[in-house]
Structure formats: structure tokens, C-alpha cells
Amino acid sequence: MDWPPLPREFYARDPIAVARELLGKILMRESADGLASGRIVEAEAYLSSRDPACHANRGRNRKNATMFGPAGHAYVYMIHARWCLNAVTEDVGCASAVLIRALEPLAGIPLMQGRRGLEELRDLARGPARLCQALAVTKALDGHDFTLGRDLWIATDPSANGSPRRIHRSRRIGVTSAHSRLLRFFLADNAFVSGKRSARRR
């Protein structure tokens, strides 16, 4: 079974559409340690200059430069001493992105358990920094091209067979500005979605 990467066109669109459609896709990570993967169950859209919470809102700098580049690349940044992973969306210069917030672990679970230092499946990748630790995603992968289909990429789940999924939307977690905007998307009733119980409901 192979896992072809989503094409550039998937990412080169409105980040809200990309965030919604990333739900149910498989995030793949291949490193020297082996393969690990998980189903994306939660994502948030960040809308560039039209979104005060977006890192690119105040213009380009060294840290956010990847967001200003082409869609389909990884934007990795650090918050509270932890790494978080985004997919760059829209056109070059737009600087919008989708934050991948939680995974349901699929392959390489012992590898993820080792990296996280715990066993509990539900805690391995429930949260943006936890999933980066579980998949060994660091600044070294900032700017990485997801469409290459190696190291780090996103694929369609062949077992998903297009079955409709219930998607809920809510306020984004943790942001201090534009708090009221409903730009967080997650699979309803999925145990691997982050946040308190109240944040797992619409």
C-alpha cells in the first residue's frame, strides 16, 4: 500500500476549505527511526492579513517567512518551548495557513510512545505540540514541501471510502485575538480531539 501525497492544488485554496478537508486525511512521518502516522481530527485556519491572530498579520519576518511562500509547505513554529505544525495555504504571498491540532495515531505507535514518554494512546498526539513531539517534527522541517511524499506529507485515507463525517466548528483554542471567529474544525465525537469537554462540542 502506498500513500501518495496530496497535490499542491489541494493546499492552494481558501484555508477554511483546506482546514475542513484536512480532517480525515493521514499525516505521514518517515524518519531514520521509522514510519509513524495518524489521522487528522482537528485543524484551525489562520487567515493572513485579515486575521489578527495569524502570525503573518503584521508582515513578513524571519520566523514566519515560510507562510509567505508557496502553498503545500510545512510552517513549523515554536510556542511555549514546543513546536507546532501548519500547512501553508492559498497563493504565494498570501501567508495563510492551517494549524494541525490533533491526530488519531495509526502507524508507528510504539515509536510515538517512545518519543512522548508515555503509553496512553489518547495522549500521544492530542494537541498541536504533542503531535509534533510524537512525530519528531522540529524547526528542521520548517519549509519542507508536503507534496514530495517523503519525510513528512499528507495523504488520503484509502479506507475512508468517502463516507460522510460529522464536522463541527468552534472558536480557536488559545488565541488571544479574534477569539470569536469560528475557525477551528474537528471531527464530532472523536476521542482524539484536544481541549476540554466543552471545547469538543460545537
Next chain:
DNA sequence: CTACCGATTGACT
């Protein structure tokens, strides 16, 4: 060089 920040997490009541 120091000071400050944060799209978080984990431990706690």
C-alpha cells in the same frame, strides 16, 4: 547581551 513573549501542556483544586 538581556528582556519579554507565546496558535501549550500538565499538574493541580
Next chain:
DNA sequence: GTCAATCGGTAGA
């Protein structure tokens, strides 16, 4: 529900 540790990046002196 609350709260503080976390530390690399960045800005500014």
C-alpha cells in the same frame, strides 16, 4: 475550573 513551567525566537540596548 486554575495556574505556572516551558525555552527558542525576536527586538532592542
